[in-house]
Amino acid sequence: MNRTPSASAELAADRFARRVTARLNEGTDGLPYDITERLRAARVQALDKRRKPAVVPVRQTVAAPVMVSSGGSATLGWGGEGGNWWRxxxxxxxxxxxxxxxxxxxxxxxxxxxxxxxxxxxxxxxxxxxxxxxxxxxxxxxxxxxxxxx
CATH class of the missing domain: 4.10.270 (Myosin, subunit A)
Incomplete structure (x- = not known):
């Protein structure tokens, strides 16, 4: 299967999150009701934050160095095709x-x-x-x- 590095990292993060959730669920049986409700609310908030993608305003984007792969080597560049003479x-x-x-x-x-x-x-x-x-x-x-x- 041909996956990009970001997709592989996301899958690994999801697997880790499932393992942590399962481990946390194991220990909640003996906890009082108010604590389990606070934990459930915290999980719901965490999931909401996880599902919302970060929105970057168009006017505030900053050119940052990116890794550019060419052939068998990688170089650090500014991305984009056009050369900016100010840069x-x-x-x-x-x-x-x-x-x-x-x-x-x-x-x-x-x-x-x-x-x-x-x-x-x-x-x-x-x-x-x-x-x-x-x-x-x-x-x-x-x-x-x-x-x-x-």
Missing amino acids: ALISAAPLTALVVGLVFINIAQDEHIAHEIAEVDTALLTDDLPPSAYTDPGFLQFLKTADNSR
Whole structure:
């Protein structure tokens, strides 16, 4: 028998409901009348709710992702045939925001590094030693011995 998954699930739910009803009916023999009447009323209400299908207003439907099967694979899509350019624009907005944010972070980092280099250059140029002293091999040896003597 070829059944859809929703029909199979509904049949399984009905079988389960029948088993639960039978089990509940077994224990009602010794209960007082008022409790059995309340249980009967609750069952009637539950059945009424089960029989009434949920009504979805047409104007309030929301496009939700659906599983689309194609060949041997399944993909997550929005359903429908027509491509909505608003949906494409909205889905591209977070990616665009991410790229713009990364560009701004890169610019800020470049400015920060340039500022640090400028501070080092300013310190070197305003120091008492000439810049050529820093490249002298003897100056490096002087710094090593000065650190050890402290």
